Amino acid sequence: xxxxxxxxxxxxxxxxxxxSTLVDxxxxxxxxxxxxxxxxxxxxxxxxxGMASWWSAIHGYNHPVLNEAIRGQLDSMAHVMFGGLTHxxxxxxxxxxxxxxxxGLDYVFFADSGSVAVEVAIKMALQYRAxxxxxxxxxxxxxxxxxxxxTFGAMAVCDPVTGMxxxxxxxxxxxxxxxxxxxxxxxxxxxxxxxxxxxxLKTHAKDLAAVILEPIVQGAGGMYFYHPNYLVxxxxxxxxxxxxxxxxxxxTGFGRSGEMFGCDHAQIAPDILCLxxxxxxxxxxxxxxxxxxxxxxxxxxxGPGVFMHGPTFMANPLACACARASIGVLLASxxxxxxxxxxxxxxAGLEPAREFAAVADVRVLGAIGxxxxxxxxxxxxxxxxxxxxxxxxxxxxxxxxxxxxxxTTDAELATLTTAMLDVVANxx
Ligand SMILES: *Cc1c(COP(=O)(O)O)cnc(C)c1O
Numbered sequence: 001x002x003x004x005x006x007x008x009x010x011x012x013x014x015x016x017x018x019x020s021t022l023v024d025x026x027x028x029x030x031x032x033x034x035x036x037x038x039x040x041x042x043x044x045x046x047x048x049x050g051m052a053s054w055w056s057a058i059h060g061y062n063h064p065v066l067n068e069a070i071r072g073q074l075d076s077m078a079h080v081m082f083g084g085l086t087h088x089x090x091x092x093x094x095x096x097x098x099x100x101x102x103x104g105l106d107y108v109f110f111a112d113s114g115s116v117a118v119e120v121a122i123k124m125a126l127q128y129r130a131x132x133x134x135x136x137x138x139x140x141x142x143x144x145x146x147x148x149x150x151t152f153g154a155m156a157v158c159d160p161v162t163g164m165x166x167x168x169x170x171x172x173x174x175x176x177x178x179x180x181x182x183x184x185x186x187x188x189x190x191x192x193x194x195x196x197x198x199x200x201l202k203t204h205a206k207d208l209a210a211v212i213l214e215p216i217v218q219g220a221g222g223m224y225f226y227h228p229n230y231l232v233x234x235x236x237x238x239x240x241x242x243x244x245x246x247x248x249x250x251x252t253g254f255g256r257s258g259e260m261f262g263c264d265h266a267q268i269a270p271d272i273l274c275l276x277x278x279x280x281x282x283x284x285x286x287x288x289x290x291x292x293x294x295x296x297x298x299x300x301x302x303g304p305g306v307f308m309h310g311p312t313f314m315a316n317p318l319a320c321a322c323a324r325a326s327i328g329v330l331l332a333s334x335x336x337x338x339x340x341x342x343x344x345x346x347x348a349g350l351e352p353a354r355e356f357a358a359v360a361d362v363r364v365l366g367a368i369g370x371x372x373x374x375x376x377x378x379x380x381x382x383x384x385x386x387x388x389x390x391x392x393x394x395x396x397x398x399x400x401x402x403x404x405x406x407x408t409t410d411a412e413l414a415t416l417t418t419a420m421l422d423v424v425a426n427x428x
Pocket of ligand 1: 118
């Protein structure tokens with residue numbers, strides 16, 4: 001890369017990137033600006049962004065309304081501690097989230113990243129058991145193929161294989177894993193999909209605090225879309241066995257799967273809900289854990305009577321102001337029609353890949369398009385192949401996928417899907 005800025009070489013020698021090595025690292029591309037659906041690279045080239053910066057930049061980059069929300073907030077207060085103080089951006093964001101999320105989730109805890117929101121949810125569930133005099137109920141039940149974040153508590157409920165549990169087995173709590181449902185979102189529902197869960201609950205219910213899962217879409221654990229009836233069954237079984245249900249909607253929240261939240265496909269409400277990623281439209285790190293009355297009331301009145309968590313940057317005003325603006329932009333748009341438009345374009349555009357020898361499956365839900373390959377991709381060559389075609393697509397494992405900003409045009413979607421077909425067709 002001859003036009004690379006002089007800091008680029010220093011990056012390769014000294015700076016860790018997500019899931020990367022410092023010895024012969026895969027290429028990273030210097031980016032100097034971003035606007036709308038486009039990333040501007042240091043060499044003057046432009047990429048159509050297919051990743052929305054990992055589910056988060058739902059309105060694209062450099063959005064005038066989000067920029068203005070942050071500028072306005074910056075002039076009054078960039079940050080202030082949330083212990084003993086409060087401010088309008090946090091409270092009005094809480095009001096928006098309570099209105100928007102499934103019924104009953106009326107209490108909001110602001111966290112600083114998705115992983116922390118999951119830690120908070122787990123801690124809520126464990127403290128709930130402890131103060132109700134059930135301290136032995138400290139395990140969680142979750143699905144294989146899940147992803148919930150990289151901190152220790154969250155990692156312990158990620159898929160044991162892709163989450164590399166073997167490296168940390170001595171310090172990770174041992175939770176209960178069941179197979180994910182086999183019925184795909186668009187396929188026939190089989191009641192037997194609930195059998196592994198039912199069996200595990202019969203065996204372990206007395207040790208379990210909660211069930212945690214990603215509703216409808218398993219994201220970083222495999223980009224898999226399962227049938228809404230599974231969620232209905234999970235909610236019923238949680239009620240039957242007296243378990244809390246934690247929905248991790250950090251990836252699925254804010255319309256990505258075609259409904260505002262994954263739970264809305266099944267019209268169920270969890271007891272605890274995690275939000276992040278798209279919450280600020282991809283501008284600033286902010287997450288939230290919402291709880292229902294039972295959970296909030298129990299933590300507030302039993303045992304120590306306080307919930308023992310409080311990040312330094314809790315409810316950062318800049319991030320809260322940005323999140324309010326982002327939700328405002330989303331609600332002012334025909335988001336449902338727009339996601340349907342993207343779904344149709346991705347489906348039509350990716351369909352031909354089904355015939356390719358290297359392809360195991362093609363699936364699309366909402367603004368998520370996935371080509372699953374038979375073998376893992378070459379992470380040195382494939383991102384470069386996409387950059388050469390003017391698009392930003394970052395595969396992982398056997399998955400080549402996009403989840404573009406919602407403002408992506410039909411023509412840009414066609415460019416993205418054409419590039420995906422082209423790159424996948426060229427796999428030897
Ligand atoms: C990304 C993600 C997380 C972790 O969020 P971070 O902000 O990266 O800590 C947790 N759960 C799900 C479902 C995610 O997609």
